[in-house]
Amino acid sequence: MNPADLQGLRSGDLATREAHVHDLLDRAREHGDESAIAALHVLVRDYRDFHRSLYSRALNQAAVFADAGLQEPLLAALGDTRYNCQAWAAKGCAAMDIRAAVPQLLTLLDHAQWIVQDEAVTALGRLGDATVVPALRPLLGDQADWLRQRTADALARIGGAEALEALWDEFEHRRFPRIGYLASTLALFTPEVLPRLLAAADSPDPDQRYWAAVALGSTGDDQAVPTLERLMAGDRGVTVFDGEVRTAAKKALRTLRRIQAAITEREKTPSSGQ
Numbered sequence: 001m002n003p004a005d006l007q008g009l010r011s012g013d014l015a016t017r018e019a020h021v022h023d024l025l026d027r028a029r030e031h032g033d034e035s036a037i038a039a040l041h042v043l044v045r046d047y048r049d050f051h052r053s054l055y056s057r058a059l060n061q062a063a064v065f066a067d068a069g070l071q072e073p074l075l076a077a078l079g080d081t082r083y084n085c086q087a088w089a090a091k092g093c094a095a096m097d098i099r100a101a102v103p104q105l106l107t108l109l110d111h112a113q114w115i116v117q118d119e120a121v122t123a124l125g126r127l128g129d130a131t132v133v134p135a136l137r138p139l140l141g142d143q144a145d146w147l148r149q150r151t152a153d154a155l156a157r158i159g160g161a162e163a164l165e166a167l168w169d170e171f172e173h174r175r176f177p178r179i180g181y182l183a184s185t186l187a188l189f190t191p192e193v194l195p196r197l198l199a200a201a202d203s204p205d206p207d208q209r210y211w212a213a214v215a216l217g218s219t220g221d222d223q224a225v226p227t228l229e230r231l232m233a234g235d236r237g238v239t240v241f242d243g244e245v246r247t248a249a250k251k252a253l254r255t256l257r258r259i260q261a262a263i264t265e266r267e268k269t270p271s272s273g274q
Contacts, residue, residue, distance in 0.1 A: 001038035009043055009050060021057045029064045040065040044092065045073045052085050059088035062095035071098050078104045086111070087119040094123035102129050109135060118150055125154025130162060137166040141175055149181040156185035164189050168196065174207065177241050183211045187218035194221060201227045206237030210248045217252025220259030228253045 008020035024040055027033035040058055044065075047055050055077075058065075070092070077089035078101060086108060093101035101123065108120035121139065124132045136158075139151040152170075155163040164186075171182045186193050197219070200212035213231050216224035231249035238244055 002035040005039035056088045059092045062092040066096045087115045090119040090123040094126040125157040133162045152185040183215035190219040213249040217255035
């Protein structure tokens with residue numbers, strides 16, 4: 001490692017050191033610069049010797065310098081309330097696939113700082129451990145809209161039958177009027193969720209028909225087309241927030257076609273490059 005790379009993290013005013021972190025990250029990302037990567041590893045390993053601002057900036061891009069050897073210091077920072085960079089340590093654990101972090105991340109789900117909660121939920125989703133679904137599930141009922149959305153995203157990323165049941169239960173027994181985040185995440189469970197969504201599109205509840213239409217559009221599945229066309233043509237139901245089912249179905253059809261067009265384009269691209 002070039003001594004200047006490490007010295008740049010320790011000398012100068014804070015703004016200069018922050019700029020140096022970004023330079024190290026750029027060099028690591030664009031050129032795989034071993035000296036820059038080594039300096040970033042020291043920053044994470046000996047984090048208590050460096051300003052929190054440097055640590056957080058580096059961990060925001062943890063994937064650039066990921067290394068399994070950083071597990072121990074990241075786990076230490078995850079529980080270090082005095083250093084107060086638990087959110088960024090969680091981000092690092094997710095980027096470096098440190099599954100040993102799961103028990104600590106679970107303890108952070110009710111943290112007083114929203115950013116720590118946010119990163120803990122996101123990290124649990126990225127680590128994909130199905131055993132955390134029961135701990136995440138109650139957060140779908142949190143009063144904070146952003147936390148409900150982040151939790152739905154994490155459950156969808158984890159996947160599996162238990163995650164699907166958690167999302168579907170919230171979809172069926174809706175506690176909040178706007179649940180677009182549930183509709184979009186349920187669509188990721190295609191094809192197994194498709195029969196449920198098609199049945200929900202026949203519900204006597206216009207709100208459920210509305211969100212079923214939104215979800216069906218996000219599946220990109222041709223099987224949803226007849227149902228969406230029917231809703232668009234004749235469903236005059238109105239939701240509790242004055243949304244029209246037929247309008248939702250019309251937009252969903254457009255979404256479905258865009259998804260299908262994007263898939264077709266992706267499938268064509270490799271063959272055209274050969």
